[in-house]
Amino acid sequence: xxxxxxxxxxxxxxxxxxxxxxxxxxxxxxxxxxxxxxxxxxxxxxxxxxxxxxxxxxxxxxxxxxxxxxxxxxxxxxxxxxxxxxxxxxxxxxxxxxxxxxxxxxxxxxxxxxxxxxxxxxxxxxxxxxxxxxxxxxxxxxxxxxxxxxxxxxxxxxxxxxxxxxxxxxxxxxxxxxxxxxxxxxxxxxxxxxxxxxxxxxxxxxxxxxxxxxxxxxxxxxxxxxxxxxxxxxxxxxxxxxxxxxxxxxxxxxxxxxxxxxxxxxxxxxxxxxxxxxxxxxxxxxxxxxxxxxxxxxxxxxxxxxxxxxxxxxxxxxxxxxxxxxxxxxxxxxxxxxxxxxxxxxxxxxxxxxxxxxxxxxxxxxxx
Numbered sequence: 003x004x005x006x007x008x009x010x011x012x013x014x015x016x017x018x019x020x021x022x023x024x025x026x027x028x029x030x031x032x033x034x035x036x037x038x039x040x041x042x043x044x045x046x047x048x049x050x051x052x053x054x055x056x057x058x059x060x061x062x063x064x065x066x067x068x069x070x071x072x073x074x075x076x077x078x079x080x081x082x083x084x085x086x087x088x089x090x091x092x093x094x095x096x097x098x099x100x101x102x103x104x105x106x107x108x109x110x111x112x113x114x115x116x117x118x119x120x121x122x123x124x125x126x127x128x129x130x131x132x133x134x135x136x137x138x139x140x141x142x143x144x145x146x147x148x149x150x151x152x153x154x155x156x157x158x159x160x161x162x163x164x165x166x167x168x169x170x171x172x173x174x175x176x177x178x179x180x181x182x183x184x185x186x187x188x189x190x191x192x193x194x195x196x197x198x199x200x201x202x203x204x205x206x207x208x209x210x211x212x213x214x215x216x217x218x219x220x221x222x223x224x225x226x227x228x229x230x231x232x233x234x235x236x237x238x239x240x241x242x243x244x245x246x247x248x249x250x251x252x253x254x255x256x257x258x259x260x261x262x263x264x265x266x267x268x269x270x271x272x273x274x275x276x277x278x279x280x281x282x283x284x285x286x287x288x289x290x291x292x293x294x295x296x297x298x299x300x301x302x303x304x305x306x307x308x309x310x311x312x313x314x315x316x317x318x319x320x321x322x323x324x325x326x327x328x329x330x331x332x333x334x335x336x337x338x339x340x341x342x343x344x345x346x347x348x349x350x351x352x353x354x355x356x357x358x359x360x361x362x363x364x365x366x367x368x369x370x
Contacts, residue, residue: 028351029352029357030055030057030350031350032054032063032349033054033347033348034066034083035047035052035333035341035343035345036080036343036345036347037050037052037077037080037341037343038079039317039343039344039345044077046339046340046341046343047333047339048065048337050066050067051092053066056313060321060331065336066103068103068113069101069110070101070113078098079096079097080094080343081345082094082121082122082362083346084125084132084347084361085125085347086128086129087129087357089129090104091147092349095121095123096120097119098115098137099113100116100134100145101113102150106354106355112149114150116136118137118141119136120134120136121137122362123165124167126147126167126189127170127171128171130148131144131146131189133156133174133187134165135164135165137162138161138162138178138179140157140158140159141155141156141159141162142155142157142158142162142165142187153192156185156187156193158176158178158185159178160177160178160179160180161180162178163178164177165177166210168210168214173186174187175210177205177206177219179204179206182203182221183199183200184199184201184208184230196235198217198230198235199230200237202223202224202228202240203224205219205221206221206254207219207259207260207261209365210365210366211368212267212366212367213368215233216230216232218263220256220258220259220273223257224242224256225242225248225258226241226258227241227261228241229290238289239288239289240289241289241292243258243281246276246295247276249276251275252275253303256275257275258272259273260317260344261273262306262307262314262363264307264311264364265309265368266311267285268286269282269290270290271283271305273303273304274295275301278297278301279295279297279298281296282327294327296327298316300318301318304344304345306346306361309348309360315346317343319340319343347361
């Protein structure tokens with residue numbers, strides 16, 4: 003508890019002295035890292051949102067404090083992060099809370115709790131709607147992003163967990179811990195439009211390509227990933243990592259928990275917890291072909307890609323240049339602690355205002 007209180011006090015001090023840095027008349031990219039972003043493990047970066055200046059070699063900028071506490075006063079697990087440039091708002095979910103933060107002032111605007119908790123949410127491209135999964139229960143809350151008020155519920159009864167909005171906002175993709183089916187929700191009617199699968203086991207992290215024709219899914223007991231055809235609803239391929247042994251993992255209970263497309267959709271990157279690696283697959287051929295592997299400093303559980311398509315941020319705090327596949331930086335905080343998180347978001351400012359916000363999921367953006 004003392005360590006947490008010390009971290010919170012330091013957060014406030016750092017916030018007060020450095021917040022004005024965002025008002026400079028310049029274009030700059032920041033990495034927002036929500037903590038505790040691996041379960042409730044505060045040893046990997048404490049509590050709050052750590053902000054790094056990407057353009058200055060990941061220089062520590064400040065820490066944004068937020069509440070999101072358990073009943074005993076300790077930080078709750080952060081479950082998701084999203085934001086939108088048009089509204090200038092950032093959202094962080096924990097097991098119990100959804101928190102809305104103003105990106106220009108760093109102030110918490112509101113914090114809401116929902117009857118059945120929260121998991122990893124996703125936001126509509128216009129920033130108006132959030133699909134917020136309950137915490138491993140039957141349904142997703144459909145929320146008004148401005149207020150956090152509930153608009154509707156979508157109920158696949160799959161132990162709701164991960165959520166990905168399509169790039170055009172017409173559909174939202176829902177995966178639960180107890181289902182081998184990917185549910186596709188129509189975001190106009192907030193009803194289930196179709197399902198994709200079944201896959202070999204329950205779906206864990208997943209992503210989709212830009213035109214929403216394909217989904218790429220991790221499933222339980224697989225070191226690798228499977229691919230589904232969203233149009234037909236059929237599973238197409240099962241791809242297993244070659245040359246690496248299966249073994250126990252520290253978290254999540256599945257060999258691969260995290261995958262991402264490069265922005266141009268030419269590659270698929272997938273996590274390997276037991277071996278502390280990322281594996282790279284050539285996605286210009288089907289099924290994708292394994293072409294490279296990268297050793298990380300710890301077991302990965304998520305992958306986020308940069309908006310310019312040049313950088314990969316695994317949850318281990320390693321920073322990887324996509325072109326060379328080399329680690330260029332390793333994140334640490336103001337106390338020189340190793341920083342790791344599965345909840346990372348890129349935010350760009352121009353002339354002191356939010357200009358673009360990235361996504362926590364490794365979606366594709368290729369033009370067809």
